Amino acid sequence: xSQPRNVLVAQSGGPTAxxxxxxxxxxxxCEESPEVFGTIYAxxxxxxxxxxxxxxxxxxxDPEEIALLGTTPAAGGIGTCRYKLRAGQQEDFERVVEVFxxxxxxxxxxxxxxxxxxxxxxxxxxxxxxxxxxxxxxVPKTIDNDVGDAQFKLIDHTPGYxxxxxxxxxxxxxxxxxxxxxxxxxxxxxxxxxxxxxxxIPAAARLADPxxxxxxxxxxxxxxxxxxxxxxxxxxxxxxxxxxxVVVSEGLDVGEIGERRDAICHTTFSSSQITVVKIIFNxxxxxxxxxxxxxxxxxxxxDQRDSIIYASTVDLEEAFQVGRHAVRVxxxxxxxxxxxLLREPGSDYQVRYDKVPLDVVANSExxxxxxxxxxxxxxxxxxxxxxxxxxxxxxxxxxxxxxGLQRFCRFEPVFAxxxxxxxxxxxxxx
Numbered sequence: 001x002s003q004p005r006n007v008l009v010a011q012s013g014g015p016t017a018x019x020x021x022x023x024x025x026x027x028x029x030c031e032e033s034p035e036v037f038g039t040i041y042a043x044x045x046x047x048x049x050x051x052x053x054x055x056x057x058x059x060x061x062d063p064e065e066i067a068l069l070g071t072t073p074a075a076g077g078i079g080t081c082r083y084k085l086r087a088g089q090q091e092d093f094e095r096v097v098e099v100f101x102x103x104x105x106x107x108x109x110x111x112x113x114x115x116x117x118x119x120x121x122x123x124x125x126x127x128x129x130x131x132x133x134x135x136x137x138x139v140p141k142t143i144d145n146d147v148g149d150a151q152f153k154l155i156d157h158t159p160g161y162x163x164x165x166x167x168x169x170x171x172x173x174x175x176x177x178x179x180x181x182x183x184x185x186x187x188x189x190x191x192x193x194x195x196x197x198x199x200x201i202p203a204a205a206r207l208a209d210p211x212x213x214x215x216x217x218x219x220x221x222x223x224x225x226x227x228x229x230x231x232x233x234x235x236x237x238x239x240x241x242x243x244x245x246v247v248v249s250e251g252l253d254v255g256e257i258g259e260r261r262d263a264i265c266h267t268t269f270s271s272s273q274i275t276v277v278k279i280i281f282n283x284x285x286x287x288x289x290x291x292x293x294x295x296x297x298x299x300x301x302x303d304q305r306d307s308i309i310y311a312s313t314v315d316l317e318e319a320f321q322v323g324r325h326a327v328r329v330x331x332x333x334x335x336x337x338x339x340x341l342l343r344e345p346g347s348d349y350q351v352r353y354d355k356v357p358l359d360v361v362a363n364s365e366x367x368x369x370x371x372x373x374x375x376x377x378x379x380x381x382x383x384x385x386x387x388x389x390x391x392x393x394x395x396x397x398x399x400x401x402x403x404g405l406q407r408f409c410r411f412e413p414v415f416a417x418x419x420x421x422x423x424x425x426x427x428x429x430x
Contacts, residue, residue, distance in 0.1 A: 004036055005106025005133070009058075010043030010050060012112040012119065013082065013142065015075035016160030017167075017311040018319035019111060020409065022139050023077065024069035025323025026109050027058055036331065037107065041416055046081035047110075047119055051095050051425045055103060055416040068409040070320065071399045073308040077409050080112075085119050089426040093126055100127070100134060102419040107135045109326055113142030113158070114363050117338055121358035124336045138338035138358055139326045141319070143305050145200040148366045154356050156343040159322055162315030162391035164304050165204035168193060168247070169392055171310075172208035172216070175245060175298070183243035188234060188284060188295035192277035194304050195249040197221060199368040200388075201304070203380045205247040207392060210385050215241035221251040222368050223377040227283045233378050235290040242291055246280070254279045275299050308406065314393040318351065325353040349390035 009026050011019060023042075030037040042056040043049035049056075056078055058066070069077060085092055100108070108127075110120035117138045124136030140147055145161040148154040172191070179189045193202040199220030209216055215237050219225060225233070230246075237244040254276050281295040289295065318341060326339035337355040344350040372384040400407040 004034060004038035006038040006104045007040040007107045007109070008043060008050065008055065008100070008103070008105045009040065009078075009109040009111070010046045011075055011078060011080045011141075012046035012110070012116045013080060014113075014305060015073070015080055016141055016143050016305050016319075017073040017163040017308055018159050018315045019075055019080075019141050020069040020072045020077055021316050021319035022111050022141060022159060022323035024066060025320040025325075026111075026139065026327055027066055027069075029324040029327035030107075033327075033331070038104070041103065041105070042078035044415070045079035046083065046112075047085060047096075048081045048083045048425060049079065050099055051083075051092060051423055053099055053102075053416075053418050053420050053423065055099075056411065057414045057416055058411075060414040061411050065409045065411055068400070068407065070316065071308055071397060072409040073311065074306040077411055083425060083427060084115050085122050086427070092426050093122070095423050096123060097126065097130060097132060098420055100132065103416055106133055107137075107330055109137050109139055109330070111139040111141055111323070113140070113144070113147055114365060117147065117358060117364075118362040120338070121336070121362040124358060128335065135330045135335040136358070137326045137330045137335070138361070139323055140338060140340065143201065144195060144198055146198045146366045147361065148364055150367055150369065152343070152366075154361055154364065155340045156351065157341075157391060159315060159319035160305070161200060162312040162318070162393070163310060164194070164201055165207060165388055166312045166315075166392035167304050167307065167310040168201065168204040169207035171300070172205045172214075172245065172247065176208070176214050176216075179243055179245055183293070185293045186296050187238060187243040187291040187293045188246065188281070188289060189244075190246040190248060190277045190281045190284075190295060190297040192248055192250050192275060192297070192299045194300070195221060196251045198366070199223075199249055199373075202247050202249045203368070203372070203384055204388060206380050206385055207388055210382075210389070215244050217244060217246045217378045218380060219246065219248040219252055219378060220368060220373065220380075221249040221253070222370070222373060223252070225252075225377055227254060227280070229377075230280060231284055231287050233376070234284060234295075238290040248276055248280060250276055252276050308397060308399050311397045312391060312393040313395050313397055314391055316397060321353060329355045
């Protein structure tokens with residue numbers, strides 16, 4: 001009988017409220033098969049930790065801390081990164097192989113979005129090319145819900161999206177209360193949601209008001225509206241309702257904003273010089289409102305993806321199960337797949353867990369269905385509401401408190417002994 005092989009799990013890209021639930025699913029599923037899986041390591045801060053040989057020993061952690069991953073948001077447990085293995089960075093690829101060999105890694109699980117699945121695919125392909133006995137499996141996550149295809153056949157939705165959708169549903173409810181009370185002086189409230197290129201996050205604002213009773217406008221990146229169009233829509237609403245709530249995608253094209261980019265060239269709107277929401281409410285105030293008072297703005301930042309209080313219990317459970325299923329995929333199908341979830345047909349919401357080839361899903365990018373954008377271009381349709389409503393769940397998550405404060409997972413800094421020389425990833429060399 002063959003000896004157990006060690007496991008390496010890592011995360012990359014922006015974190016979510018439920019990313020650690022997937023990590024917990026991977027770890028606990030591996031622990032159930034000690035005859036197959038040996039020591040479980042985490043690449044500390046994603047693939048960068050692998051390259052630097054910084055491997056956190058998860059098998060050495062208290063089981064209570066592993067369980068607490070289920071209600072610990074973001075990526076504070078094992079960290080994440082924005083580093084991508086790029087074609088031409090051959091030394092990085094060689095280093096990954098060296099680290100895997102040095103620590104007898106036979107299983108690699110990578111949790112992330114589009115770029116992460118590309119990394120997982122490259123590592124799995126490299127291992128096969130080198131004859132390395134390695135099983136590489138991807139675990140999906142992203143708040144943007146942009147992994148997959150337009151037909152929703154590769155994955156119905158990504159873990160992480162349900163929680164950010166719930167965040168916006170609840171926050172718009174609260175904003176409506178604020179706006180209703182303060183509208184004599186502040187009739188317009190503009191709120192900026194994440195979503196660089198795709199509108200699933202701002203679209204979730206409609207979940208706060210499926211009956212369309214609020215004076216709510218939703219401006220997706222895909223809406224194609226300019227500032228004058230926005231002003232016209234806002235003033236039309238002010239004339240009939242006296243106030244307006246506007247949820248706008250951070251990626252709406254409003255001209256130059258002095259944008260900043262991260263290590264993988266994605267625009268980080270919350271760190272750019274000017275926010276989209278500021279441009280919009282300044283423009284509205286300059287051209288004038290069809291009601292007394294002024295427009296104000298709120299900019300939500302990383303709180304959209306790091307608050308466990310707003311997390312969807314449905315999302316938490318699905319993230320956990322998709323992590324567990326990744327281990328099943330590794331055992332039954334082998335290397336080169338991503339664990340996925342697909343919606344069952346019928347009126348009752350149910351999902352099943354499956355797999356898709358990594359080379360199919362790697363760098364895939366779903367678009368927001370045009371048919372889900374209302375003819376006005378300032379709202380979404382009921383079809384979107386039917387799709388998204390089950391994802392936000394029905395209950396509050398049960399987050400343990402100690403002394404009135406949230407009790408999150410706290411790992412001990414137990415790392416694998418280094419066996420290789422120090423290494424600086426190629427992307428950081430001058």
